[in-house]
Amino acid sequence: MESFLAAQVKLIPEMSTLLQKRYSILQTIQLTKGIGRRVLGEQLGLTERDIRKEIDALRNQGLIDVSRDGAAITPEGTQVLIELKELVREWSGRLQKEQQLAKKLGIKEVIIVPGNADHDENTQMLLSQEAAKYLESILTDDKVIAVTGGTTIASISNFIHDTTKWKNLMFIAARGGVGKDVRLQANTIASLFSDKMNGSYRTLYMPDSLSEDAYTTMKKEPFIQEMMDLYERTNIIIHGIGDAFEMARRRNSNDEEMQLIKEAGSVSEAFGYYFNDAGEAVHRIRTIGVQLKQLMNIEYLLAVAGGTAKAKALISYFKQAPAQTVLVTDEGAANEILHILSQTP
Structure with missing residues (x-):
């Protein structure tokens, strides 16, 4: 054919x-x-x-x-x-671009949707739709799935089919809240996923950033110990990748922290860690949630981010990302990443 x-x-x-x-x-x-x-x-x-x-x-x-x-x-x-999906994907050149980008970033797979999320709301929806399809393709019974916050991750729940196909799925918040909009926080998103897929969920109602004393004290609490155990047993993580300064602004970081982030040369942010252009974690906020060292042991890591403006942040993060990561992105980000990488000696 x-x-x-x-x-x-x-x-x-x-x-x-x-x-x-x-x-x-x-x-x-x-x-x-x-x-x-x-x-x-x-x-x-x-x-x-x-x-x-x-x-x-x-x-x-x-x-x-x-x-x-x-x-x-x-x-x-x-x-x-x-x-027609696979045929159009090949004829458009996206299949070849996906393979090229996955190799350059050193990760398992890249899925590219048409458009640029910076300018097109439909592209944002396509990112979420593809992420939902991928999640449904890897799910089996008895899985623990951690989700972060953000507009794109929240939108994924809109494209998940209502189903009772899987048993004993547990969705958990990968971290405390980010920003003031409760709808976009990980706790809310975990509950949305759970409702669609007949699962259960656990929330983490904690400030996104804690003082050193509060962090040390809270880690001893039984419900925090339970969440930390769930993070160790997590099978799938669905997360976004942000521009360092945009994420700092969403957290209402004070002037001192903004200066620290700037002086450290931060480019990207994920899981409360800030990374420089070499992919080194140069700053982190004290937060209860998934820790960077735990990512290497996660079976499936699904990163979802698009738009030309995210290209440098994506390059930064993927210099240290686990090899089992699958990235769902768009043509705007993919083209810009490949352009930047082609200019790098």
Whole structure:
């Protein structure tokens, strides 16, 4: 089948471009659930005339329905997206780019979604959707899954299927809260995952940053000891990777700590650790949660982050990341990472 399609592309080279365009339109309709033609055209950079033509073609094939509420994907359309995914991934060049990036970063796998999360909300949703699919592909019964906070990680729960397929799943907060928005904190996200997958969850209602005395005292508490034991038994961690200064601002770090982060040459942040451009942990906050040394023993590490602006932070973090890590990112970040690495001697 693949050789037949390859022969078709050689005979009709414009077929690949048209297929990728219609695939992008169908994918965007799936994500947005009731999008109008004008908004769809703006998001994909297509003219109203072009959108009208493609919408008519997709509707005639029974892949979408169009009503006053906008365009919505049909079950047949969803199946087409599934069946064409790997082909479009190869024709777009993302498959080769994924392999190249995984090798350069020294990690197990990279999954690249189209777009740039810095400018496109749909790309943010695609990141979360792919992360949800990967999580569902590796799950088995009796797993402990730790999650960090953040917009992208929170969004993953929207794409997880409601299921009772797995037994004895436990979702735990990988750390205390970050920022003021409770919806984006690890505790809340752990409960969202648990609700979707018929699991249980444990929360960690602790400040993200503790004084030395408070940290020493709290570590002796029985419920903290229980959480620390769960971290040792964690099988899967789902986490984001942040720009060092952006994460410091979210934590409302004081001027003294901001200066320490700057003087240390911090570029990226994950799990409360700040890393410089060589991937060295140069600063950390005192927090109860997953510790850096524990990551090497985790069976599956799923990192989710995208956008051109995150490229330097991703390069920094992956200079020390465990080799079993899988990164879900976007073309914006992937292209910028490869560009930066190509300039490095």
